[in-house]
Amino acid sequence: MQIDFHHGVTYVLARLAGFEHEAASIIAYSAQYVDDAINGGLIRFSNGALFSRMSSAHRMLDYRNFKELSNHHVWIPFHFLPGNNGLPAGQEAGGAFIDRLICRPNSYVAQDMVKECIREQHRPYALHRLGITMHVYADTWSHQGFAGINHPINVATRLVDAQGNPDRKLMSRMAGYFISEALPLGHGAVLSNPDRPFLRWGYTNGRGEQIWRDNPKDFLEAADHLYQALRCYQLGDPTFKEADEIPKPDRLLIDKMLRTTTDEDKHARHQKWVSAIAQGQFSFGKAIVTYLPKGKNSWKYIALGTEKVIDQTDETFAYSQTFLNSHWKRFHDALQAHHFHILHELLPRYGICAV
Numbered sequence: 001m002q003i004d005f006h007h008g009v010t011y012v013l014a015r016l017a018g019f020e021h022e023a024a025s026i027i028a029y030s031a032q033y034v035d036d037a038i039n040g041g042l043i044r045f046s047n048g049a050l051f052s053r054m055s056s057a058h059r060m061l062d063y064r065n066f067k068e069l070s071n072h073h074v075w076i077p078f079h080f081l082p083g084n085n086g087l088p089a090g091q092e093a094g095g096a097f098i099d100r101l102i103c104r105p106n107s108y109v110a111q112d113m114v115k116e117c118i119r120e121q122h123r124p125y126a127l128h129r130l131g132i133t134m135h136v137y138a139d140t141w142s143h144q145g146f147a148g149i150n151h152p153i154n155v156a157t158r159l160v161d162a163q164g165n166p167d168r169k170l171m172s173r174m175a176g177y178f179i180s181e182a183l184p185l186g187h188g189a190v191l192s193n194p195d196r197p198f199l200r201w202g203y204t205n206g207r208g209e210q211i212w213r214d215n216p217k218d219f220l221e222a223a224d225h226l227y228q229a230l231r232c233y234q235l236g237d238p239t240f241k242e243a244d245e246i247p248k249p250d251r252l253l254i255d256k257m258l259r260t261t262t263d264e265d266k267h268a269r270h271q272k273w274v275s276a277i278a279q280g281q282f283s284f285g286k287a288i289v290t291y292l293p294k295g296k297n298s299w300k301y302i303a304l305g306t307e308k309v310i311d312q313t314d315e316t317f318a319y320s321q322t323f324l325n326s327h328w329k330r331f332h333d334a335l336q337a338h339h340f341h342i343l344h345e346l347l348p349r350y351g352i353c354a355v
Helices: 003-016 021-033 072-078 097-101 108-119 126-142 168-174 215-235 248-260 266-278 299-304 321-325 327-349
Strands: 041-045 050-053 157-160 200-204 210-214
Touching: 003 021, 003 126, 003 215, 003 248, 003 266, 021 126, 021 327, 050 327, 072 126, 072 327, 108 126, 108 215, 108 327, 126 215, 126 327, 200 215, 210 215, 215 248, 248 266, 299 321, 299 327, 321 327
Parallel strands: none
Antiparallel strands: 041 050, 157 200, 200 210
């Protein structure tokens, strides 16, 4: 999914679930920043202090830089959560190992990830981790059928549009890409088709199976489940016994916007969600939401005082006591906690080793 869903829709769902504006803004910012936290490594401060941060995305999300993108420590925990063949922990999945790595919507693995996030809400970075969790959870719908490693299972051919005709628009876009071993990584062979909410399309996967995708339907289903997760977090209920549904008028509007906001530019779609929120079209009333991943007034700028998109390895930053409680630092703390839990605790519970 892209910024229109990860930031715009996530904010809407958080407000509908009962979070106030400030908390919902942290959740939504964190959900989107997963795609924009492209710098990793050690932060060095002028007073000698150090902070180790990690990246949750790569500089190029267009699948041309396959050597960087092949880092499964990024793709598996943050973008292509393994679905374990749709089976719960402790049940023998059988089949090839790759089948267990394929992302599946609302898998047991994904549900357990959400429950752990709810149980850990006493942490100072809890809302930031909730945003990260909502990003990964949402992507189990958009990235379904693909795996976060370089593998032939991700090959896609015979691409078709909503009418079942050859998708010449996508083929034209593909002509500008370096066709290589990069494409079996994630959903690289179909570019951003899985991430755009208004598309209906199809393809033949690496096993020769014909796959039909109805993104508006999948994205609305994702919204339903994210709302339930956010609501249960608000209620402190990791059992999901108190899960309810999005208020009907709001759900109808979300559905309509997912289907009819058809701009190719993800930022144009995002702006329409921001405008709808500002106009008070949802039941929680008017609100002004913004997202600045880098540059002045961004979380990173407030924490480190830099407007740069890419950091140099030899840079030194001025230290302030406010750094320890900054949103940027807490987001990276949450990334570390999420990353460790997924790779070292959750996936091993399912018999999956991806470290």
